[in-house]
Amino acid sequence: MDESDTDTKKAARESGDTAPGQSAADDTQNGLLENASAKRRSGGVNARMRDVAKRAGVSTMTVSRALSDPDRVSAEMRERVITAVKEIGYLPNHLARSLSSTRSTTIGLIVPSVDNFIYTQTVKGLSEVIRRSGFQLMVAECGHDEDEEEEVIKTFLGHRVGGLILYNTEHTEEARAMIRASDVPVVESGNLPRRPLDMAVSYSNSEAAKAMTLYLGRLGYKKIAFACLDTRNNDRSRDRREGYLEALKQLGQTPDPRLIIDTARGMAAGAEAVAHAVEAVPEVDALFCGGGLLAAGAFFECQKRGWNMPGRIALASFDDIEMLHHLSPTVTTLRLPRYDIGVRAAQMLISRILDRADHLKGSVVDLKFEIIQREST
């Protein structure tokens, strides 16, 4: 590479636009190239910093500074740059910015499913904080599949996200290794992890289930059934079951396997759970549902059977979905801080990214829960 080479390159680059009062001292052999790229960024939206610089009569560095750190530039320069940016309709290229600065403004979020309100409340909290902080959210689903999660993590790390939020606390070894190696801050949620990857924000599924079961036991219920969601590949479900069992032990009640009803998701499954429970143990006097829709379905089934709640059977739900306070009787629920979890998780993650708040490393934040006592118990 010699002098002339460098010149050619420069000429090719500069000739994209002609600033007022500046002669075009080039266009020898690059006509074709120029037409192509000129067309590509016909709209100012695709213009480059170089174009702005030329128009403002400054260097690209001045444009860069004027845009990302205005104080490091004189008022006059700032003015000229801002004007040029507006005239052109220039939009800074975040890709180039990230590549060059090795800083990312993107946060990756992985949830089991994007259409389950359980997660969407948390996503809401995340989304609000993240956007307010100038970050962008990348979202992907992983089902209840660790391998799928690993794939998505790989993709997100490839996109060089600045942080990762995982609604899950169990990961493949490979996933853990990649995250460790990448040095990207991570918040886990959905449960309090035994072995946190980095940070975690959640409530405790086992504590919550235990508290509700204890509550029911103390009210005098002796045959408390538990409608249990799929525990395969789901530590949240497993922990809820654990909490239920622990409470029984503490209550001095012998756990009856027939009272643990394995159920699918959704209202229909809740209805079935009622049927199964009463069939297995006719004297069942309370049903604790491991999910909100489950409880709603159970409610309607009980109503259909003409059962009084709590007369014939008491009903309690793991999640406080809106529907449950509009039913009659209103249903006792566990209120989980889902929105707050999102807010807090985002705040912590962004602190780590922006302020290098390394003291947060390893924090596991328990945002607790609340039993909302209503008529059904």
Added chain:
Amino acid sequence: MDESDTDTKKAARESGDTAPGQSAADDTQNGLLENASAKRRSGGVNARMRDVAKRAGVSTMTVSRALSDPDRVSAEMRERVITAVKEIGYLPNHLARSLSSTRSTTIGLIVPSVDNFIYTQTVKGLSEVIRRSGFQLMVAECGHDEDEEEEVIKTFLGHRVGGLILYNTEHTEEARAMIRASDVPVVESGNLPRRPLDMAVSYSNSEAAKAMTLYLGRLGYKKIAFACLDTRNNDRSRDRREGYLEALKQLGQTPDPRLIIDTARGMAAGAEAVAHAVEAVPEVDALFCGGGLLAAGAFFECQKRGWNMPGRIALASFDDIEMLHHLSPTVTTLRLPRYDIGVRAAQMLISRILDRADHLKGSVVDLKFEIIQREST
């Protein structure tokens, strides 16, 4: 820039790693730089293509080809590259890839709210197709605010998304201009736009509301109230009201402004709507709710009042949420193809991006709706 300069640069770059059986013919003055970058990519996750190339004893271009277009490389080379990638744990940098190729694998989605099931079903469809096609989803909320939407569009264009999905059909002039200038394909949804930006996939809110109202009218209801969600900054709500009014006209019924109940969102609002309606027009004999939660709330309120449905009042809902088929009586609803809209929108957008399917430009796809006739009417 002269020969020696070039050499220095090269040396600095190459000395990051030492391939087996390759002497390190450098390390003169770059010790410091090297330590820094070596540390930064200690984990192979942050390694560069160059590192893989060195290890495999090939050029970066061979690595690049082996990874993105394996057939353009000999079997042996492919093998060597794959091995090196695995050994190092290399993850290609999507940022650099996109910047260099001016192709993006990111799609931006803008919805009014991420925690409303109305949108999440569509997001589910989008998400599945997008991920299967190797794209990534960026999500942001815009509320019901055009200016907010414009801001997000600006950010997304800055991130150089390959496509845009807007759950909204009304935009600021500025937003339209930016999108036009950027030449990024767009799908609008949520309504059938009068003035499509590019492509659109939806059902017609006015047609749906009209169909349901006609259905009620034909059943003989004479005083059909309409619980109307906020119409400010929301063409979907406005169109639903239009459809209702048009149906009344077609039925030969004179619209009664007192029967149009402006309501907030949520079940509580649905309950209030019932109260308002009967207060304003005691002889009201049907209530058509402009949203699913509204209908659920209205249902419970009617139940509380001991009203027979449809004996005292018929009830119909704009959206077919699960709850409504578990109530007794079951509620008549409008089933909207929300999930399919997501799938179709993603497919069209990706066709445009990948296959340059320009014939799709301008398509407005109407995925229709369905009246689910149940006991409440």
Added chain:
DNA sequence: TTGTAAGCGTTATCAC
């Protein structure tokens, strides 16, 4: 089939 060189659009760094 493989490699070399230049460039994607920005920022870090170091002169001035």
Added chain:
DNA sequence: GTGATAACGCTTACAA
């Protein structure tokens, strides 16, 4: 305070 230059990590274009 401002600018020139190299670099971020990859791909395009072209040469071998």
